[in-house]
Amino acid sequence: MRGGAMFRLDNLVLEQEGFRLSADWQAEPGARIAVIGPSGAGKSSLLAAIAGFYAPASGRVWLEGQELTGMVPGERPLSILFQDQNLFPHLTVAQNLGLGIRPDLRLSAADQARVAAALERVGLEGFGARKPAQLSGGQASRAALARVLLRARPLLLLDEPFAALGPALKGEMLALLAEVAGETGATVLMVTHDPQDAEEFAGLTVLVAEGVAAAPVTTGKLLADPPPALAAYLGPKN
Amino acid sequence: MAILARSVSLAALALVAAPLVAVTIRAGGLSLNGPDLAALRFTVLQAGLSALVSVALAVPVAKALARRRFPGRSLLITLMGAPFLLPVIVAVIGLITVFGRSGWISAALAVAGLPGLSIYGLHGVVIAHVFLNLPLAVRMILQAWLSVPSERFRLAASLGFSPGDIARHIERPMLAGVLPGALATIFAICLTSFAVALTLGGGPRATTLELAIYQAIRFDFDLGHAAGLSLVQTGIGAIAALLAWRLAAPPGFGGGLDRPFSLPAPDGWRRGADVGWLLLTTLFLMLPLAALMLRGLPGLAELPPSVWGASLRSVLVALISTLVTVSAGLILALAVARRDARGMELAAVLPLAVSGLVLGTGLFLIARPFVAPAQLALPVTVLVNAVMALPFVYRLLIQDARALEADYGRLAASLDLRGLARLRFLTLPRLARPLGFAAGVAAALSMGDLGVIALFASGQEATLPLLVQQLMGAYRTEAAAAAALVLIGLSFGLFWIFDAGGRHVQAR
Structure with a gap:
């Protein structure tokens, strides 16, 4: 099991047509950070840039003294969960998990035992032979988290992966996510549009608004006394 | 992958351009x-x-x-x-x-x-x-x-x-x-x-x-x-x-x-x-x-034996050119789907602008100093059929290739799924249906093609369509109709096998 790592965005600047976002901060190993802000502000773009799906205009991404900026997505020491399509629908659940160990799926008996153990760990014992279409939304999320467990990368990025789940199921998933993150010791960045997710799961929150991904601050404090941009996003409190 | 795609597009461009250059150099006598x-x-x-x-x-x-x-x-x-x-x-x-x-x-x-x-x-x-x-x-x-x-x-x-x-x-x-x-x-x-x-x-x-x-x-x-x-x-x-x-x-x-x-x-x-x-x-x-x-069925019993050799040649030509054109079309479609590559798209659709017979004439001019044309009849037919089918295959694949990239490109990249593993676990299972259909179309087109082969073949190398035409020319209409029935059966048979195979394999 690998520990988390010091994560650093070094003068990172993202630019697209009519869009600009800058970030310059770092986070301690094992930190759990919510990324919050109005839609279109660039939360997903920030994650995509960290994961390597598009190149920043300038600046660097560091993880424990290693620069990620020039690496292709598959080589980066991180796992990422998207809003949907986290599982290949034509492969079985076990194969989807196996991809997390070896992309060519040449799995040894020990690898297969690890897959089974990971399934059991997330409460999907015996689901290995099923196709994703035969899983409920919550079960699919569990399978994706099981693969995160198997990959055990020091950084975990989540782009609203539970947005489609109901409140109770989402709470369950956040709890499981906390366990998975605890077991791998990974540093976690989770995009969410729900401040309650931030409060429940993350000690720290990054506010993405007005062209800046601000340095992480304590979630409770931020929500108790939001800056104007966040206040506008959250709306008047009841 | 990028190098492979570039080589394929260059090869396709060259196969269209070289015959045209040969034709231009030799043009005269109009x-x-x-x-x-x-x-x-x-x-x-x-x-x-x-x-x-x-x-x-x-x-x-x-x-x-x-x-x-x-x-x-x-x-x-x-x-x-x-x-x-x-x-x-x-x-x-x-x-x-x-x-x-x-x-x-x-x-x-x-x-x-x-x-x-x-x-x-x-x-x-x-x-x-x-x-x-x-x-x-x-x-x-x-x-x-x-x-x-x-x-x-x-x-x-x-x-x-x-x-x-x-x-x-x-x-x-x-x-x-x-x-x-x-x-x-x-x-x-x-x-x-x-x-x-x-x-x-x-x-x-x-x-x-x-x-x-x-x-x-x-x-x-x-x-x-x-x-x-x-x-x-x-x-x-x-x-x-x-x-x-x-x-x-x-x-x-x-x-x-x-x-x-x-x-x-x-x-x-x-x-x-x-x-x-x-x-x-x-x-x-x-x-x-x-x-x-009605015309051909009675003749089936007394087909000339040359029909079977010609059938075999035609099927082999169709299978090889299908393999070539579907591989090339898939490589180009995947590359274009990943990044908008105008040059590669051009290579895939350019053959639409030329006729197979003109390509054959150009290749004939190029090869003539070195080999007897009759020896080249079948290889050139394979090549020209593959080139001529490429635009259709590409068009049949590009939409699904784009959807594949949009839906699963990032997930595959984040899991480091690439090369043969990506082909086996992602591309082939998810594109089996359009690949099967495209292969069926390419095989049927090649099977029925009567163009280049007529330029080159001397008789020993006749494909089935050419044989049918020769029988017609010799006024053996009954035999021609019967051979045409064999041709139709083989063409649609190949199409059906590829198409049904793709649908069977296609992952859900």
Whole structure:
């Protein structure tokens, strides 16, 4: 099991047509950070840039003294969960998990035992032979988290992966996510549009608004006394 | 992957460009007032007439199909896709059996004491081209009809539109959008059709440029003249292909034509007219095939043994060229889907602008100093068939390749799924259906092709379509019809195997 790592965005600047976002901060190993802000502000773009799906205009991404900026997505020491399509629908659940160990799926008996153990760990014992279409939304999320467990990368990025789940199921998933993150010791960045997710799961929150991904601050404090941009996003409190 | 895709696109470009360069260097011996000009005029005339007649007939047929529901409708629409895969030489034999001098209609006319028909010359070429392209025109126009949102017709109904009003405010603007593309596409196809001109044309008054190229090589052995004609042919072919490309949306091959809709289906004489159009079209398309069956079945027992060798050669040629073209098409489609690569897209569609016979002439010129042409007959046929099918294969794959990249590209990248593992666990399972269909189309096209092989082959290397044509030329019509039946069976058989295989493998 690998520990988390010091994560650093070094003068990172993202630019697209009519869009600009800058970030310059770092986070301690094992930190759990919510990324919050109005839609279109660039939360997903920030994650995509960290994961390597598009190149920043300038600046660097560091993880424990290693620069990620020039690496292709598959080589980066991180796992990422998207809003949907986290599982290949034509492969079985076990194969989807196996991809997390070896992309060519040449799995040894020990690898297969690890897959089974990971399934059991997330409460999907015996689901290995099923196709994703035969899983409920919550079960699919569990399978994706099981693969995160198997990959055990020091950084975990989540782009609203539970947005489609109901409140109770989402709470369950956040709890499981906390366990998975605890077991791998990974540093976690989770995009969410729900401040309650931030409060429940993350000690720290990054506010993405007005062209800046601000340095992480304590979630409770931020929500108790939001800056104007966040206040506008959250709306008047009841 | 990137290097592979670039090599494939360069190879495809070179395979089109090199023959054209060879042709340009050797071009000469053109006469602007003699038979060459006549060939040019006849080529444009027959292609123009074929396009006009096909599209003019297709409009009422598409309209009837769009607004009527009846048992067998979807079967009829499916059959409309078949002539694209039907070997041209087979269609020709069927048409001769119905419309020829000793055909069914002539026989009926003789009973009434009237003179018989002849299917040779301009009208024969046009009839064959309409037979082959009417279904394509119907499908293109039907697609446009069904793409009109049903809300538009609901609105028309709520405003009390008569069929005339609907035609004026909805249908005519829609037709104005689709007809130029349909005309240009069919014009371009007929411009370069060789087998029809070879069998039904000929003589000073009905020779196309393609046929003239063939004659210059086979009979006069005037390579400079053939090259010059090839250059002219490529010029007008490229203009027509460019026009078609600009004006036409890619013709759909399947699906999407059977969804529920709410087109008004007026009663009265319009109903009768629709029924009449559909019956006439079905008869026109089915009679020649039925005639071929009746003519060919008795001959099956006494097929010349050369049929089996030719069949084997044809199947091998089809399989190899299918493998080549589907691999190349897949590599290009995946590369284009990943990043917008204009150059690669060009390489995939450029072959549309040239004719197979011209490519063959160029390759003939290039290879002649080194090898006897007959030795190259089959390899060159494989290569030219692969190149000519590439645009179709690419078009059939590109949409699904784009969807694959959009849906799973990032997930695969984040899991470091690449190379052969990506091919095996992501690309093949998710693209099996379009790959199978594209392979079926490529195999059937190659199987039925009668073009380059006619330039090169000396007899020992004949493919099945060439053998059919030779039997026809020797007036062994029964044997020709029987061999055509074998050809049709093999073509559709190959298509079916690939298509069904892809659907079977396709992951859900």
